[in-house]
Amino acid sequence: MSEVEPETTEQRILDAAEELFYGRGIQSVGMDAIRTASGVPLKRLYQTFPSKDTLVEAYLRRRDARWLRDLAQYVDTYDSPEQRILAVFDWLFLWFSEQGFRGCGFINSFGELGATSQTVADIAKAHKDAFRRYLADLVAVADAPAWLTDQLVLLAEGAMTTAAISGTPEHARHAKDAARTLLRAAHAGVVTAA
Amino acid sequence: MSEVEPETTEQRILDAAEELFYGRGIQSVGMDAIRTASGVPLKRLYQTFPSKDTLVEAYLRRRDARWLRDLAQYVDTYDSPEQRILAVFDWLFLWFSEQGFRGCGFINSFGELGATSQTVADIAKAHKDAFRRYLADLVAVADAPAWLTDQLVLLAEGAMTTAAISGTPEHARHAKDAARTLLRAAHAGVVTAA
């Protein structure tokens, strides 16, 4: 019962791992760096996560769940279906403005390890699918055509990578502007087939 | 004068390096794999590129130039300013459909090494800037407002990452549909301010 700190060992490891993996890339971070950052000795670290691969997997899964939860919490502060769709891009702006923002952790890990690790590729795909399903719900509630979802996904994903590489959050505003135009066009029944 | 093959040593190295770096990620590829794939012995490899870092840099620079050149060549087969803009997304579809497509090499290398190597981060940024300038030209010639450029960039970048992770090229079509809608809205003078 020496639980002085509220944080469990697993959480301390995952906190350190997330900051390092996200901030520097996965392969650039050794287990020793995670040990130093978390203060958890190597022995206990390997008792909690039997390999670096499992730790990477746990990092991605926790980040996946928290990212979608935070997004939904923000969107839930709006009522109007149209505003809820646009709120997604406001939330992106807040995220892009955070110190240490370095793009989408799943796009980054897919680019780094997707060809090597099927697990990482699958988790990234599942994350993007979940995001797409969330947007599809918002679109359905707003009575917009289903294909608007695909367009909004592209704007959001494009904003993430562009914001990461350029280092400025303003691209979320541009995405929101475009989303508003597409939303209005969809509601107006403007069919954009060739 | 034993130049039987038209390829120079440097080209053979870069060809092998590009296929491996792009296909598996940079840190996952050792110099020995490049030696095997290129058939160039290690000694000559290091005479041509004094370190892995310089080889990575050369890989990125050559890919940058060729990518933009290929895009422009395709777009140049169209005359109408509007069709030239939309042709960008047709070219993306062709690119996404190529065997071994694994997303944008610059987004990938930025996610993997951008935090560690300022050089890689700079090259990725320069590549995206050049792409943006190219789109800005197309937009200007089409007499569309400058801010349309920002929106088109987001659609293109989003299509790249979404196509990479999902593994299907259709997202280029969705991006083209959205681009057409945004282009029409811009020409109609629909202001999308809040």
Next chain:
DNA sequence: CATTCTCGAAAACGGTCGTTCTCCTACGGT
């Protein structure tokens, strides 16, 4: 107090990687 057990710090191990070096073959010039 003696003993056993727990646990953290750090050394050690095996493998890989970037880079250099060695050795050997083959050829060119005289």
Next chain:
DNA sequence: ACCGTAGGAGAACGACCGTTTTCGAGAATG
């Protein structure tokens, strides 16, 4: 034929990394 040199194949080296093991300092128990 002989020698010098270039060039290629691969061993070698030093550093690092993921993982395991050792060692010693306490705490718990009799």
